[in-house]
Amino acid sequence: MKAVVLLLTFTLAMPAAAAEPLTRTFAAPVERVWTTTEAVLKQLGWDIDSEDWKIGFITTESRRIEGTEGKDYGVYAKGTRHRLQLQVKAAANGRTTVSVERTVFRRERIFWLDKDEPVAVSDQAVEKSLLDAIGKAL
Numbered sequence: 001m002k003a004v005v006l007l008l009t010f011t012l013a014m015p016a017a018a019a020e021p022l023t024r025t026f027a028a029p030v031e032r033v034w035t036t037t038e039a040v041l042k043q044l045g046w047d048i049d050s051e052d053w054k055i056g057f058i059t060t061e062s063r064r065i066e067g068t069e070g071k072d073y074g075v076y077a078k079g080t081r082h083r084l085q086l087q088v089k090a091a092a093n094g095r096t097t098v099s100v101e102r103t104v105f106r107r108e109r110i111f112w113l114d115k116d117e118p119v120a121v122s123d124q125a126v127e128k129s130l131l132d133a134i135g136k137a138l
Contacts, residue, residue, distance in 0.1 A: 022099065022101075022131060023097060024131045024134075026134070027094070030056075030090040032138065033134070034056075034096075036134055036138055038051075041058070043133075045063070048060055049061040057088075059085045060084045062107070065080050065081065065082055065104070068080045075109075078106075080105070080107075081104070081105055081106075081107050081116075082103060084103075084127075084130070085100075085101045085103070086100050105117055
């Protein structure tokens with residue numbers, strides 16, 4: 001009985017699992033795909049939080065999910081947000097692979113202290129549309 005209670009406690013304490021990242025390979029060199037990816041992110045309204053060319057990672061700032069309720073009064077905010085993490089890496093024959101992973105979470109901010117709770121999602125429309133936009137821009 002203790003084992004069942006312990007297993008349930010451990011399972012409930014684990015964060016929600018994110019969907020697998022979507023990956024697409026483009027017939028373009030990594031430098032061109034990197035600059036195109038940055039431009040597409042900005043065009044779609046994603047601000048870049050951090051990027052590291054050497055390891056091929058781009059992370060966006062989080063933003064409220066369109067169509068969801070939310071409040072933001074400066075010192076207090078509450079709503080559902082998401083952020084993207086991309087990996088851009090060279091593949092064989094001058095091709096480049098881009099992987100996109102989206103993290104969704106509920107945020108409550110009180111006096112500049114953020115409390116984020118992961119939300120499991122299976123819809124990958126945001127990731128697909130970003131990869132489609134990168135492909136069109138190349």
